Amino acid sequence: MNILCAGINHQVAAVDVRERFAVANHEMSDVLRRIRNIDGLTEAVVVSTCNRVEFYTASICPERALTGIRTYLESRAGFEAPLYHHDTPRSIRHLFRVASGLDSMVLGETEILGQVKDAYATAAGAGTTSRMLNRLFQSAFRVAKSVRTETRITRGSTSVGAVAVELAGKIFGDLSHRRVMVLGAGDTSERVARSLVSRGVKTVIVSNRTFARAAQLAEDIGGMAIHFDHWQNEFPDVDILISSTSAPHPVVTREKLEPMMRQRSGRPLFVIDLAVPRDVEPETNRIAGVFLYDIDSLQKIAQHSMTVRQREVEHCERIIDSHVTDFVSWLRRTQHSIR
């Protein structure tokens, strides 16, 4: 019995190709049934995410299984899929790397593990898994857990938005009752504001020199727009300030901020300055309770996290290798006992 993995991912195909082969949740059972019916194939799991569509199968004849998968995908998309494929033991290793986030576009991301778990649960529910793939996927989940707990592969955040959210969490804890002000409706500030909203922030105030742009962004992210002349009136109640105006000089100075901080009852203020030239005077970071991060400091943190993750890859690979060896040993013992 051989474990075959065949698929396409972000490394071999652009999104316009991947989307043609993607399997939506509602059609997953049907696809699993069709794959399972391929001659010589006994078990199947399909992992379909925005970055990959992969078929994990247990089969007596992997060549026939691969041809069957190729034919099915071609009939589905209307053109030949740029498939990669791995046999035992590389297929086992590939799944372990995928589940651990080592094969992801963002190294070490953890969302993929949930997606692999969902894919396995769907296949198990559809009755297309048995002893071999059950054991393989359970092992993959254990490997992913080991990699996550024994290494720093998930350490920190790797994008400006995620870093901002992480820092906000380290200042305020729960973000649901925090008020965010977006000063200057640029693309990056919009992304950061959206990241904060996704983490539970409910109140977002948008102020922009062009009121229509502020109103548009406020509508998009479920916030409230105010005129640029009035932002200082709202400021004392704000917990997080995202600033990205195109002003040639600082909009928030130490002189302005100090009296405002006195009205805040000791509440901290997280200032995210995304503008170039900077909107917020660096000196404001010296004010008690003010935590100022500009675009460079956020990018440096994101870059540092990515460097730490990259350094951990070797350690992760060693953990995966030992689990692959264990699984292959189990596979041989099983096949030997069947004979």
Next chain:
Amino acid sequence: MERYWLVAASFCFLLSFGRTLFALGSGIFRPSRFNLITMAAGFLFETAFLYEKGHAIGACPLTNLFDALIFLSWSIVLIYLLVGPAYRLSLMGAFTSPLVLSLILLALLAPLDRATPPPMHNSWVEFHAALSLIAYGAFGLGCISGVMYLVQERQLKSRKVSDLLLSLPPITELHIANGRLLFFGFILLTIAFGAGVASHMSIPETKRLASMLIWALYGCLLLARRFQLLAPGRAATASIVIFAIALLTLPSVSHLSAQ
């Protein structure tokens, strides 16, 4: 035999601290139950020591400075076990264990007053002494939350995301925990003072003044926090400084044998 309980407790606290240092050093620290379990084990050993000592002298084991230090370390762990899991403040156990360990080692190794005078058998005095030290335990944990606040604030101000920053709790939660611990300790200390008055014990002037000073300092700090006269960072610093003063005056306030 009594000393063995303390050695076992010290080992547990050392284990808690050492494991956290190792985890932080290797960059794979994750909040786990290990700290809680080792702290709870250390607490049980300390409780066994206090029980045996109390049983031997037939009174509350608070007869000299050695006893006071052990009882204070026991109180700090007691408060940690009560509030630590409730607040879910990761790393609080790691910050608590070195303080507790230092107090036990100081009690064991320093040339302290270990004379055991005949117990007074005045339950008000015993209640006063025990409750005062439990209040000090709350102040001790308040001090620890203050240290954690300052460490986290420094990390955030420096704009460098270290493993320590990622492992410490949010500063807003640390500030709230600090205030609640100080308030809790202040209430206990006030009740302990009431018990002291009810006991009609004769108190040396130095003890009276030192006790009133500590009580007044914590009272002023709580008022300053309540009316936002102090920034959170300064309030955290004050909670550390006042606890240091409280520890320095401990010999005078705990010298029950002198009464």
